[in-house]
Amino acid sequence: MIPVRLGKTVTDTKLNTLFIVIDQLRADCVSGALAQHLDLPNMRAFAKDAVSFQNHYSVTAPCGPSRVSILTGQYASNHGATRNGTPLKHDTPTIATAARDHGYDPMLFGYTDTSHDPRYLEPDDPRLFSYEEVAAGFREVVRMRLEGDYSEWETYLKDNGYAPGPYPDLYRPTGDTPDSPALYAAEHSDTAFLTNRTLEELAQHPPGWFAHLTYIRPHPPFVAPAPYNAMYAADAMPAPKTAEDPEWHGFMGPARSGSSVSRVVEGFPDLPDTEDAVKMIRALYFGLATEVDHHIGRIFGWLKDSGQYDNTLIVLTSDHGELLGDYGIWGKRTFHDAAFHVPLIVRDPRASARGEVVTAPTESIDISPTILDCLGVPVPHSMDGQSLRPFLNGTSPANWRRYSVSELDFADPVQPTPWQTALNLSLDGANLAVLRKGNLRYVQFAEGLEPILLDVSNGEESRNLAKNSDQTQTRLDLMQDMLCHRMVNTDGTFSRTLITEAGVKVVS
Numbered sequence: 001m002i003p004v005r006l007g008k009t010v011t012d013t014k015l016n017t018l019f020i021v022i023d024q025l026r027a028d029c030v031s032g033a034l035a036q037h038l039d040l041p042n043m044r045a046f047a048k049d050a051v052s053f054q055n056h057y058s059v060t061a062p063c064g065p066s067r068v069s070i071l072t073g074q075y076a077s078n079h080g081a082t083r084n085g086t087p088l089k090h091d092t093p094t095i096a097t098a099a100r101d102h103g104y105d106p107m108l109f110g111y112t113d114t115s116h117d118p119r120y121l122e123p124d125d126p127r128l129f130s131y132e133e134v135a136a137g138f139r140e141v142v143r144m145r146l147e148g149d150y151s152e153w154e155t156y157l158k159d160n161g162y163a164p165g166p167y168p169d170l171y172r173p174t175g176d177t178p179d180s181p182a183l184y185a186a187e188h189s190d191t192a193f194l195t196n197r198t199l200e201e202l203a204q205h206p207p208g209w210f211a212h213l214t215y216i217r218p219h220p221p222f223v224a225p226a227p228y229n230a231m232y233a234a235d236a237m238p239a240p241k242t243a244e245d246p247e248w249h250g251f252m253g254p255a256r257s258g259s260s261v262s263r264v265v266e267g268f269p270d271l272p273d274t275e276d277a278v279k280m281i282r283a284l285y286f287g288l289a290t291e292v293d294h295h296i297g298r299i300f301g302w303l304k305d306s307g308q309y310d311n312t313l314i315v316l317t318s319d320h321g322e323l324l325g326d327y328g329i330w331g332k333r334t335f336h337d338a339a340f341h342v343p344l345i346v347r348d349p350r351a352s353a354r355g356e357v358v359t360a361p362t363e364s365i366d367i368s369p370t371i372l373d374c375l376g377v378p379v380p381h382s383m384d385g386q387s388l389r390p391f392l393n394g395t396s397p398a399n400w401r402r403y404s405v406s407e408l409d410f411a412d413p414v415q416p417t418p419w420q421t422a423l424n425l426s427l428d429g430a431n432l433a434v435l436r437k438g439n440l441r442y443v444q445f446a447e448g449l450e451p452i453l454l455d456v457s458n459g460e461e462s463r464n465l466a467k468n469s470d471q472t473q474t475r476l477d478l479m480q481d482m483l484c485h486r487m488v489n490t491d492g493t494f495s496r497t498l499i500t501e502a503g504v505k506v507v508s
Contacts, residue, residue, distance in 0.1 A: 014208030015349075016312035017104075017371060018299070019095075021070065021212070022292055023063065023219040024332070026321035027056065027341040029289055033459070037238055038286040042297030043345070046316065048355045050347035051392050057340045057404045057436065058364040061320040061332040063219075064113040064131055065409070066364065070319065071095050071112060071135050073368040073383030075407065078491045081115060082409035082431070085131040090117035093380040095368035096137025099210055102377045108138040109198045110214030111145060138212060142197045144190065146216055153193045160188055171221035172267040178222070179229050179280050186225040186291070191217050195295040199302050207311055213299070218288035218322075220264040220330075228287035237279040237286075240325035243462035250449050251335070251432075254418035256328040264330050278325045285324060310349045313374050315367060318342035327462060333410055335434045335443045335452070336461050340406045348374050351392035358391050361404040361436065378508075382493040403437035405485050423448050435482045442478035453478070 028034045030043050031052065059069050060076040064084040071094045072079050081088040096106035112135040116127045127133045132145045145151045147167045157164045162184055164170040173180035186192060198213055223229075247253055261281055262271040271277055296316070303309040321338045323329040332339040344362065365385030372379050373387035390397045410419050411430035419430050429447025441461070443452035453466040453475050465471045496507045 013311055015375060016207055016308055017210040017375065018303070018312050018314045019212045019371060020296065020314070020316045021067070021214045022316070022318045023214070023216050024320060024322045025218060025289060025292075025318040025343065026324070026338050027343045028338070030343040034238065037236070038232065039290055040293040042293045042300060043316065043343070046300060046314070046347070047345050050314070050345050051353050051356050051358060053344040053346070053358045053362045053388070053391070055359055055404070056317070056342060056344040056362045056364070057406055058320045058342050059405065060407050061339055063319055064115060066319040067113050068135070070364045070367055073365045073379070073385040075365060075384050075405070075489055076409070077407055077486070078384060078489070082407070083412065084113065085115050087115045087117045090120045090136075092136075093382050094135050094137050095371060096135060096212070098137070098372055098377055098380055099375065100137045104210045104375070106138050106210045106212060107141045107201070108134060108212050109142045109201070110194060110212070110216070112138065112214070141201055142194060144194055144214070144216065146219065152197070153190050156193055157184055157188060162188070168221055168266045171223045173223050173229070177280075178265040178268050178271065179234070179284055181226040181229050182223045184225055186228065189225050189291065191215055191291050191295050195298055198299065203306070207308065215292050217292050218285050221266040222264050222281055222284040222288065223266065224284055224287045224291065228291045229284065231287040231290060232283040234276065234279040234283045237282040239275065240278060241327055241459070241461070243327055245462075246328060248462050249452060249464055250423060251419070251445070252327070254422045255334055257422070258418040259328070259330045259333070261325065261330060273328070282324055285322065312349065313371065314347045315371060317344045317364070317367060333408065335408065335432055335441070337441070337456065346370065346388065346392060348389070348392045353392055353394040356394060360391070360396065360400050361402070362388060363404050381496050382491070384489050384492065403435055403481060405433060405435050405482065407431065407433045433482060435478055435485070437478060437481065440474070440478060442475065442482065444479070444482055451475070
């Protein structure tokens, strides 16, 4: 217990937990190549009062798989929910089930994009008709969905005189260009609404609450309310990265064919992939990110005004990144860093480190073990991640990982993807793994595509060194690292459990 000042009274209270996940925010928007082009004052001020993890990567994408990995602490190859809509096994422990078992009430403000196990539900169960359902252990307080027509925000818009229509009409701008304002005012946006409801609810709870707050923005469709739609000038936007040879690898053609600027906005199916259009949409993305930052600042301000800031464990991250037109790709279905490199900022009020930047490789599966460790809750053996708590006190753990690994399943069992059709890949063969070690990136495909070896020291990710004879040993070393990683990180649910003549034995 730590003392917390509430008004003029000091009481011993249980630590609050505020776990914020922003959808599709790339790391270099907060700190890096794009940071100089957009304002995120609240996130950056928070980083100075916390610990930032500079080389933090999501272990998978897109939204559903990435959030499952965050909440279960497992690599996608272990939890198996590798696509939006792929069910998660019903008995998989999550951060919420572990915390709930130890006296916490994990509240969800938003969504977790978890698909439920159909083996344990009736065929007409509503949870089997959407991939945007709630992970086990959470109590859904504010229901937010992107694609469904049962979001509390849509009801709120109707109550305030709007006629939003079903998804995706809700996200059509009101003018004849994609950067025209959204149909709703800024004070009525999804980001504003979710923040308002979160503050209203948390104000009613005594210290010791556990809140998982998930912002949809800046996820597409890209449309922003005024003034955020025009906050950044398109002609001032940095140009996306390009490759000298756009077809430099077999993965790239299908990646670009299934991705265009017109697909990240609503109502402009003929929008060409011109330089001006790309910069316009980049400016919209920046505006949406700044809007989220503004409302996160409101949350932090409330914590300070209510005397709870120094009694709250705060974790801020993103589920995955966004290519923003780099190499002709929008979204996150690729091996490039921008798809997986995300911000992670952690503040434990009891820890000593402030304003420090950790350069050691960390992964999204480390977040749940870290929160549980800080709360004094045992970490389930099924979690592959490691607690970052030593870093919060300025200590580098011994034998920390030397590299990070991410996985991507780019198949679809219902509607075959461009890779499956163009490259004749099987359902189980359309996937990849990427290992990052220093400036090197090694990408292994399961089927039909040659591996990739990149040196990203100059920021370029389009020159494959795998065929260079002088890189053979490097490639073999990274391949061995990837193989060893897979062998070490098998499903750990019962890895420390043994049935003996004396009964069940569990080693911590």
